[in-house]
Amino acid sequence: YSSEAAAGSQEQPLVSVSAVLPAGGTGERMGGGTPKQFCRILGRPLISYTVQALERISWISHIIVVVSIENVEIMKSIVKQYGHKRTIIAEGGTSRHRSIFSGLKMFVKNSLIQKPEVVIIHDAVRPFVEKDIIFKVVMAAKEYGAAGAIRPLVSTVIASSPDGCLDHSLDRAKYRASEMPQAFLFDIIHQAYHQCNDYDLDYGTECLHLALKYSKTNAKLIEGPPDLWKVTYKQDLYAAESLIKEIISQQVCVITDMNENAVQTGFLLHETLKSHVKLVKSLSLILCKDSNHLQNILLGQCYNFICISDILSNFQETQQLVKILEKTNASVLSSIVLISVHMDDLENAAFSSEMHSFVELAKEVKKKNIFLYGLIIHYQQDNLKLQETAETAATLITALIRDRNPAFVGQLLVA
Amino acid sequence: YSSEAAAGSQEQPLVSVSAVLPAGGTGERMGGGTPKQFCRILGRPLISYTVQALERISWISHIIVVVSIENVEIMKSIVKQYGHKRTIIAEGGTSRHRSIFSGLKMFVKNSLIQKPEVVIIHDAVRPFVEKDIIFKVVMAAKEYGAAGAIRPLVSTVIASSPDGCLDHSLDRAKYRASEMPQAFLFDIIHQAYHQCNDYDLDYGTECLHLALKYSKTNAKLIEGPPDLWKVTYKQDLYAAESLIKEIISQQVCVITDMNENAVQTGFLLHETLKSHVKLVKSLSLILCKDSNHLQNILLGQCYNFICISDILSNFQETQQLVKILEKTNASVLSSIVLISVHMDDLENAAFSSEMHSFVELAKEVKKKNIFLYGLIIHYQQDNLKLQETAETAATLITALIRDRNPAFVGQLLVA
Numbered sequence: 136y137s138s139e140a141a142a143g144s145q146e147q148p149l150v151s152v153s154a155v156l157p158a159g160g161t162g163e164r165m166g167g168g169t170p171k172q173f174c175r176i177l178g179r180p181l182i183s184y185t186v187q188a189l190e191r192i193s194w195i196s197h198i199i200v201v202v203s204i205e206n207v208e209i210m211k212s213i214v215k216q217y218g219h220k221r222t223i224i225a226e227g228g229t230s231r232h233r234s235i236f237s238g239l240k241m242f243v244k245n246s247l248i249q250k251p252e253v254v255i256i257h258d259a260v261r262p263f264v265e266k267d268i269i270f271k272v273v274m275a276a277k278e279y280g281a282a283g284a285i286r287p288l289v290s291t292v293i294a295s296s297p298d299g300c301l302d303h304s305l306d307r308a309k310y311r312a313s314e315m316p317q318a319f320l321f322d323i324i325h326q327a328y329h330q331c332n333d334y335d336l337d338y339g340t341e342c343l344h345l346a347l348k349y350s351k352t353n354a355k356l357i358e359g360p361p362d363l364w365k366v367t368y369k370q371d372l373y374a375a376e377s378l379i380k381e382i383i384s385q386q387v388c389v390i391t392d393m394n395e396n397a398v399q400t401g402f403l404l405h406e407t408l409k410s411h412v413k414l415v416k417s418l419s420l421i422l423c424k425d426s427n428h429l430q431n432i433l434l435g436q437c438y439n440f441i442c443i444s445d446i447l448s449n450f451q452e453t454q455q456l457v458k459i460l461e462k463t464n465a466s467v468l469s470s471i472v473l474i475s476v477h478m479d480d481l482e483n484a485a486f487s488s489e490m491h492s493f494v495e496l497a498k499e500v501k502k503k504n505i506f507l508y509g510l511i512i513h514y515q516q517d518n519l520k521l522q523e524t525a526e527t528a529a530t531l532i533t534a535l536i537r538d539r540n541p542a543f544v545g546q547l548l549v550a
Numbered sequence: 551y552s553s554e555a556a557a558g559s560q561e562q563p564l565v566s567v568s569a570v571l572p573a574g575g576t577g578e579r580m581g582g583g584t585p586k587q588f589c590r591i592l593g594r595p596l597i598s599y600t601v602q603a604l605e606r607i608s609w610i611s612h613i614i615v616v617v618s619i620e621n622v623e624i625m626k627s628i629v630k631q632y633g634h635k636r637t638i639i640a641e642g643g644t645s646r647h648r649s650i651f652s653g654l655k656m657f658v659k660n661s662l663i664q665k666p667e668v669v670i671i672h673d674a675v676r677p678f679v680e681k682d683i684i685f686k687v688v689m690a691a692k693e694y695g696a697a698g699a700i701r702p703l704v705s706t707v708i709a710s711s712p713d714g715c716l717d718h719s720l721d722r723a724k725y726r727a728s729e730m731p732q733a734f735l736f737d738i739i740h741q742a743y744h745q746c747n748d749y750d751l752d753y754g755t756e757c758l759h760l761a762l763k764y765s766k767t768n769a770k771l772i773e774g775p776p777d778l779w780k781v782t783y784k785q786d787l788y789a790a791e792s793l794i795k796e797i798i799s800q801q802v803c804v805i806t807d808m809n810e811n812a813v814q815t816g817f818l819l820h821e822t823l824k825s826h827v828k829l830v831k832s833l834s835l836i837l838c839k840d841s842n843h844l845q846n847i848l849l850g851q852c853y854n855f856i857c858i859s860d861i862l863s864n865f866q867e868t869q870q871l872v873k874i875l876e877k878t879n880a881s882v883l884s885s886i887v888l889i890s891v892h893m894d895d896l897e898n899a900a901f902s903s904e905m906h907s908f909v910e911l912a913k914e915v916k917k918k919n920i921f922l923y924g925l926i927i928h929y930q931q932d933n934l935k936l937q938e939t940a941e942t943a944a945t946l947i948t949a950l951i952r953d954r955n956p957a958f959v960g961q962l963l964v965a
């Protein structure tokens with residue numbers, strides 16, 4: 136979920152690579168209802184995050200998403216709404232292996248989609264996959280024919296006897312959990328799927344097993360990071376939401392107008408926020424309007440903005456910024472938090488007609504996934520007091536950014 | 551984490567039962583730093599939630615918590631701060647098995663702690679264990695000598711060859727993940743630990759394995775719920791926090807004074823909140839003051855209160871309620887959310903000196919783990935508009951209760 140630049144490696148695998156994303160599951164483990172790949176996290180379906188994770192990697196040519204026939208239309212609308220590129224939807228089979236096989240066949244039967252040398256197989260419900268592990272798995276597949284990410288076992292694995300009692304337990308140190316992504320030389324895994332029997336196709340789940348059994352290929356195993364875990368249960372959805380919130384709250388951009396107090400407060404907030412947020416950027420409102428500065432900041436995965444103007448009645452500047460943000464379409468993939476900061480005496484900040492307009496504006500832009508909040512900073516001449524106020528303001532700003540709570544949109548907080 | 555009554559079964563196992571909670575781990579998997587059982591969730595160490603889960607079950611006589619020597623003082627202070635009962639701290643060994651063995655020895659060497667017929671072994675990092683699965687495991691241990699909770703495998707388990715390639719994969723359907731709690735006839739597991747060798751004690755992790763190997767006892771395996779999962783990684787801490795927030799936000803109590811508007815709004819809010827919160831209770835402020843009504847509501851695991859009085863300047867009623875809540879000590883185990891609701895014209899709600907006192911009160915009671923927020927409801931004669939306002943208010947109240955964000959304490963929201 137980081138930008139390609141942030142992911143570090145600019146290495147390319149020097150083979151043609153595409154991916155198959157089986158997403159035909161029915162979500163039984165979540166207790167019925169929406170299949171888990173379509174569960175929404177911060178309003179957006181889980182599978183869209185996973186597609187985005189693959190899409191960010193420029194050397195993956197095509198991403199074949201395999202869904203069951205009843206979810207084809209849903210998937211089409213997801214691809215359209217979130218603007219996914221290089222994504223092709225395939226109709227899935229009745230089991231995981233049959234779905235993967237359907238995906239692989241697309242490369243053979245569809246003349247517009249070039250058959251890749253290496254194919255990545257990943258899960259729709261593992262959105263936190265990073266470029267680094269994908270690159271490693273692809274390179275190992277090129278060398279060994281097959282490769283897969285593994286993790287240490289968290290629990291001991293046991294075998295039970297027919298009467299439901301312990302038969303034996305496995306030595307945890309000798310086994311690993313097989314995770315995703317996996318990658319294969321296309322011909323190896325394609326041949327394996329062609330040769331395997333109906334029992335394998337219906338009841339098997341492990342691609343590495345098929346490559347071994349039918350293509351005599353012992354996959355290279357690569358230790359992956361803990362965030363490869365699979366969103367399976369309700370608590371996993373909660374964890375995924377928190378991780379995504381953590382990622383999108385790492386950057387904030389402070390935008391100030393030219394008013395003297397605003398500039399001073401902007402500088403103070405910038406410094407104070409540094410101990411709360413990983414990366415703090417600053418920009419003057421004029422630069423925002425006139426150039427592609429804002430676009431660059433958005434491309435750098437910054438989804439949080441603070442607009443500092445002097446008094447509340449001057450929230451026209453915030454209004455202008457909202458318009459610029461709307462035009463960029465940046466809020467398609469993630470909500471944008473915009474905090475309108477005003478220096479004021481508390482008495483002036485009464486619930487005036489300006490306040491009413493602010494609430495209306497907030498309601499309006501919420502529909503476009505821009506979450507607008509207000510923050511009054513009681514401007515004080517006393518430096519020590521101003522510093523204290525800035526600390527409170529930074530705490531409130533950080534909380535608003537971390538929570539991204541749509542319920543508080545249009546509220547006016549006071550530091 | 552539910553009350554004993556809510557947990558359903560009032561059955562008792564009709565054997566003496568105690569528990570051992572090994573908590574000697576060093577938290578390597580969390581990336582160093584604080585061992586995971588001492589990580590704080592909503593300000594409280596994870597292990598305290600797990601101890602509470604066992605403590606709620608009246609038929610568990612003693613809970614032996616085994617910690618490494620350097621954490622004995624920390625554990626003592628946790629037991630004291632959170633008022634844990636029937637909890638005994640034991641000094642642990644250098645491995646999981648040695649820690650459990652230390653715990654078991656307490657029952658033998660300490661004449662004040664009666665040796666139980668059945669001993670439960672649970673993990674400090676599995677706080678969501680419910681009475682139901684503990685009861686089942688204890689009953690099965692009584693019958694079979696040993697029993698343990700299991701779960702289906704989430705990932706395929708594989709064995710690797712010495713060169714780091716796939717050797718073989720296990721058929722997922724034939725294996726299970728061994729989870730906690732487990733339970734044993736005391737003599738069976740005690741004897742197993744006495745007979746096992748140093749290699750077992752240093753490198754083994756599975757109690758069921760020891761019971762089988764040294765006491766020839768095939769444990770009964772019992773399918774447990776998904777929330778038995780073990781807090782292992784950062785994402786698990788996030789998931790645990792969300793689950794705990796979900797649990798403590800299921801109940802809200804609406805308290806109203808006798809003012810006519812307040813009573814009407816209280817009734818309206820009560821009805822509107824029903825579609826947001828699982829259980830909504832109502833109480834008049836007078837009953838709160840005069841009786842043990844409030845104490846009963848707190849014992850019923852209600853941690854969220856809405857105090858409705860007429861205008862903001864009347865927040866003395868909230869002040870009185872704060873004092874009553876403070877006296878009950880209910881905020882020791884969980885933060886209490888108190889939302890002070892006032893009907894007002896927006897103009898009157900200006901940042902007056904009352905507002906300043908409100909902020910000061912909120913700061914003060916935050917130290918006692920009571921989170922005080924303000925909410926202005928614009929009282930309207932028009933029924934349809936009032937209904938809309940009540941819906942907005944309910945959304946804000948639900949968000950405040952769900953988030954329990956200390957940063958927003960003392961803020962005044964507007965519905």
Ligand SMILES: [Mg+2]
Pocket residue numbers: 235236239256324328342
């Ligand atoms: Mg395949």
Ligand SMILES: [Mg+2]
Pocket residue numbers: 650651654671739743757
């Ligand atoms: Mg034991």
